[in-house]
Amino acid sequence: MSTPNPYQRKKRWKYLLLIFAVIIASSSLLYTQYLVKNIAKSERTRAQVWAITMKQILSTDDNDQLNYFFEVRDSLTVPALVTDEKGDFKFQRGLDTNKTFIPTQGITELAGKKKYDLAYFQGELSIMKDQHRPIKIKVPESFGGYWLVYYKDSLLLTELRIFPYIQLTIIAVFLVVAYTAFSSARKSEQNQVWVGLAKETAHQLGTPISSLLAWIELLKDKFDAExxxxxxxxxxxxxxxxxxxxxxSKIGSKPVLEPHSVYAVVKDFMDYFKVRVSDKISFELNGNPQFMASLNVPLFAWVVENLLKNAVNAIEGKGSIKVNINSSKTKNLIYIDVIDTGKGIARSKFKTVFRPGYTTRKRGWGLGLSLTKRMVENYHNGQIFVKDSELGKGTTFRIILKKVKDDQPTAA
Known part of the structure; x- marks a missing residue:
């Protein structure tokens, strides 16, 4: 059983944290819905009691009972409207008193000589019908036979319904901001470590490289082997x-880009590389040497090296690697396709292969394609992606660069 690479472990932790967050959010929503259901049931009971008091008020002449029923009726905190069977308004409770009365025409009378805004009541009645079924009460025939009591959720219940969504939204925003801040700080710290390590590596390599060059010159002179x-x-x-x-030494610094022939840069490295790999792998380069792009040659040659090495590692035994360099006829772009006949990449991994730490090799670090993507996109303002791949048949990586205009000077 293979050990998961760092990217896979990180991905698993993300899934576990996501599942944990979903559980917390679901628990919060379920508990809130439980409270809402109980409060709604309690409000329904209060509305029914209030409806009964309305019936009793219309049916009794006992002053003591009337006073009691009026106290019960006036204690209701749930907004309510009462209509007769024709839909004419009879009574209201708990509505906005600033919107009920109007001083002009377009009015209807509900009780005594009070004038009410009919449009406001119709709007409230529509809301109540959508929220709850009405409570039907029987009244004396002189009042129409029966009335319908409509009510809507109290302000507390309404706020409780939306509270968990507001709460979860605030938590989500906080987590996103916190994650972004910590991630940015961590990446910045990692970048500083990598830049420092890279520059120190370049510095350490300088002395033995200079010595090797000197030894080669001595060999040429001693054995007359120019x-x-x-x-x-x-x-x-x-x-x-x-x-x-x-x-x-250039990592962490802004590279200098100059116009170069893409074909020439690719050919230069391919000529060096192909004699150092198995002769069972054939190489082919196609394209127009006149296609120019703004390049930093050492860094772009590194891009080509990583892609060719990746292609060689993907080929088991005999195979071929082809590099096609084309230009868009409608856009000012250059397309560089690196095509191999290797083992291929699953479609689900097209983006994953560029993640740091992802590798299918036992001894791989999983940094080659990640660095390649960074050099193409961050340093050369281009694009790189898996254009096409089929398991067992091969893969095509595509690089897109902006073409240098014809009137721009080119590097020798």
Missing amino acids: DDPLIAEMANDVQRLEIVADRF
């Missing part, structure tokens, strides 16, 4: 070490 191909290849490898050291 044209010896083995020493020439040795010199090429030391020059590669110089380039690697130069790359590390």
